[in-house]
Amino acid sequence: MISTQNENIKSSIQSPQPLIRMKGVKKSFGSNHVLRGMNVELYPRENVVILGKSGSGKSVLIKCLVGLVEIDEGIVEVLGKSIPDMQQEELDAIRTEVGFLFQGSALYDSMTVRENLQFPLRRHAERMKGQDENTLIIEALKNVGLEYAIDLMPAELSGGMKRRIALARTLILQPKIILYDEPTSGLDPITANEIIQLILKIQREFDTAALIITHDMDCARVISNRMIILQDGINYAEGTYEELSHIQDPKVKAFFKEVQSR
Amino acid sequence: MIALPKGLQSYLNETGNIAAFAIRFFRQAFKKPFEFKELLRQCYLIGYKSLFLVIATGFIMGLVLTLQVRPTMIEFGAVSYMPQMVGIAIVREIGPVVTALICAGKIGSGIGAELGSMKVTEQIDAMEVSGTNPFKYLVVTRIWACTLMLPLLIIAADAIGLFGSFLIETTKGNVSLTLYFNQVFDALSFGDLLPATFKSFFFGFAIGLVGCYKGYTSGKGTEGVGRAANTAVVVASLLLFVLDFLAVLVADIIYEI
Ligand SMILES: Nc1ncnc2c1ncn2[C@@H]1O[C@H](COP(=O)(O)OP(=O)(O)O)[C@@H](O)[C@H]1O
Ligand SMILES: [Mg+2]
Numbered sequence: 041m042i043s044t045q046n047e048n049i050k051s052s053i054q055s056p057q058p059l060i061r062m063k064g065v066k067k068s069f070g071s072n073h074v075l076r077g078m079n080v081e082l083y084p085r086e087n088v089v090i091l092g093k094s095g096s097g098k099s100v101l102i103k104c105l106v107g108l109v110e111i112d113e114g115i116v117e118v119l120g121k122s123i124p125d126m127q128q129e130e131l132d133a134i135r136t137e138v139g140f141l142f143q144g145s146a147l148y149d150s151m152t153v154r155e156n157l158q159f160p161l162r163r164h165a166e167r168m169k170g171q172d173e174n175t176l177i178i179e180a181l182k183n184v185g186l187e188y189a190i191d192l193m194p195a196e197l198s199g200g201m202k203r204r205i206a207l208a209r210t211l212i213l214q215p216k217i218i219l220y221d222e223p224t225s226g227l228d229p230i231t232a233n234e235i236i237q238l239i240l241k242i243q244r245e246f247d248t249a250a251l252i253i254t255h256d257m258d259c260a261r262v263i264s265n266r267m268i269i270l271q272d273g274i275n276y277a278e279g280t281y282e283e284l285s286h287i288q289d290p291k292v293k294a295f296f297k298e299v300q301s302r
Numbered sequence: 303m304i305a306l307p308k309g310l311q312s313y314l315n316e317t318g319n320i321a322a323f324a325i326r327f328f329r330q331a332f333k334k335p336f337e338f339k340e341l342l343r344q345c346y347l348i349g350y351k352s353l354f355l356v357i358a359t360g361f362i363m364g365l366v367l368t369l370q371v372r373p374t375m376i377e378f379g380a381v382s383y384m385p386q387m388v389g390i391a392i393v394r395e396i397g398p399v400v401t402a403l404i405c406a407g408k409i410g411s412g413i414g415a416e417l418g419s420m421k422v423t424e425q426i427d428a429m430e431v432s433g434t435n436p437f438k439y440l441v442v443t444r445i446w447a448c449t450l451m452l453p454l455l456i457i458a459a460d461a462i463g464l465f466g467s468f469l470i471e472t473t474k475g476n477v478s479l480t481l482y483f484n485q486v487f488d489a490l491s492f493g494d495l496l497p498a499t500f501k502s503f504f505f506g507f508a509i510g511l512v513g514c515y516k517g518y519t520s521g522k523g524t525e526g527v528g529r530a531a532n533t534a535v536v537v538a539s540l541l542l543f544v545l546d547f548l549a550v551l552v553a554d555i556i557y558e559i
Contacts (some may be wrong), residue, residue: 106431123394144427149420213432250411 047153052127058083059121059217060105065114066273068098074100076273077114077298082217087239089252091295092270098253099143101270102219105137105226105251107131118217128150136164139176139215139248143222147207156254157181157209164213165292180208183245200231211246218242220252224259236262257295316537323515327445330438337439344447350454352408359404360459363396364388364466372474379477385482386489388467394494397460399546402505405452406538410513413444414534417517418527419455426518441518445510452506453499493557501549505542 060082067075074097082088092098103109104116107123116132126134148156157177161168168176181187184204194202203223222282223239224232236259236267243250252262260267261281269277269284269292277284277292285296306314368388375381417440420426429436453544468482520530 103427108427108430135431135433138431140428140431142424142428146424146425148425148428149423150416159429159434160432209432 041132044234052126056083058117059119061115061117062275063115063215065101065104065116067097067104071124073273075104075111078270078273079275080251080268084234084249085243085247087243087250087263087265089254089264089267090270091255091257091260091267092253093110094255095272096270099221102221102251102253105219106135106140132163136160136167136213137216139210139213139218141206141210141218141220142204143200143225145197145202147197147202147206147209149194151194152190153181153186153192153194153205154222156194156205157212160209160213167213176212180212181205183211183242191223199227199230200234203227203231203235204238207235207242211242214246216248218248218250220250220254222253222255224254224256225250230256232256232259239263252291255295272284308322315554319519320512320515321488323518324511326437327442328512330435331446333438335438336442340439341443341446344443346365348409348444348447349451349454349490351412351475352405352445353458354399355381355404355408356455357462358458360397360462360495361466363400363459364463364468365470367391367463368467368470369394372470384471384475385467385477385485389486389489390462390494393460393490394498395546398456398498398502398505399542401450401456401459402502402509403539404514405448405455405505406509406542407535410509410534410538411531413448413510413513414516414520415527417441417444417514418520421518421520422522422524422527426539433540437518443512444514445507448510448513449506450502452509452540456498456502457506495552497549497553497556499537501545503546504549506544509538512541533549 058081060080062078062080065075065078066073078097078101080088080090090098090101099196100109104111105118105123107126108116111124119137121130121134123134124130141201147153148159151159154177157180161173161176165173177190178187181190184207186201186204186208189197189201189205194205197205207223214256220239223235229236229267239250240263252259252263264281266278266280267284268275271291279286279287279288284292287293370385371387372381372384375384375387380387417426420440426436426440431438454519464483464486468479470478471482472479516530516534516537520526
């Protein structure tokens, strides 16, 4: 145990290990070739934004990372372990390290906010050993500023509040990596900005790394350290916001035009 | 290969998929961890929410059956056999089938819509990534709950149906409650009760299975949810008649022996 840990530390000093590594990932649904050789790497403390048109396979891409979608070909590694080769138990273990914020918040309709936050804890109590469940729940709600909503039902919450509660539920197992599937979709600009600020705050406080999917350029600009454009099933272009905004390729420019025209 | 007509092909496909879903249920139904709390909650919801409907239909069923049959029985001079006749009809056939059909409409569509919307809004995916097996938590508990609760609902419907029949009898023919039910239970043998109870478990299983299958595999969008709820009722009702026919067939064979 100890020796392997030392090796891990050594290798991470020499060249930082990516938390997430996708290489040549292919995925088709029947004749619909969604991913055709996608490469993504995510390093510690990084916020990487993935941009893509709707239906381009962004959700499929991040679902591959937690084993919700099985890939056809390629490498998917999270924290150095290969996802497609995993048994159920290993998969459950790695999923506690990776938080997932779903597109429409995906709160459980039939449960209160408290029960929603309890849900991840029921199978992973041992991970949170020694910590009181109630304290964890209240702590998570404090992080998103919604302690008072603890006994409400999801139907009683506004869209922005739902997104925050979903974020609290994602944070409750204290993941190292967070995957955001269009965190600002369906929200008005002011609420969207609040969510963006919250995401930045979480990254500062917990030192997490994040993959953020969006087609909102404002969100991408504020949040990203690096951006990847997903187009035609591959990582079509990569770079910082600045770098990408100067690329003359028409398909890349299309993403930026949208912002100027608004 | 011989090309089958498209309709038949999709029908066979669907049958195969439901069978595969049932196998998946049996694989997981007896494996730990058991979701007891959720099972109890589902039993309560499924039983309690349909109870009023089942009692109301059962009562009316008893009234109508007695009113319809009584004149004929008088004609044959057999009106004193009314309790026996109604008892056998309700307990053996009408109670289970009518109740199951009502429940297919109420419970089957409810499960189809609920699981369908959970699927569409990614709640099922969210369960999966938070370490809970959603098939166990959602599907296994619901199918068990339907299987266990439907016999109880059917017994409730039978009892209230017989009571409704008694009300007609007592106003028209002056029969006492004890005499009426004594006659009913005299007429009913173990051979009537056993197959009836037995098939009601299968009815419950079928309703739960089809509702869960339709919801859990529902297509995208709100349209998918609507279709899941709708087809759950249609397919479950159809399956109920097939099961009923099989049950009667099997019971008949056993009687012969
Ligand atoms: N489970 C599935 N079965 C079949 N097709 C799917 C499935 N999930 C996604 N797709 C298809 O994959 C493509 C990409 O979907 P998605 O990743 O959701 O797009 P987006 O980039 O908008 O998130 C779409 O054409 C969609 O129809
Ligand atoms: Mg998407």
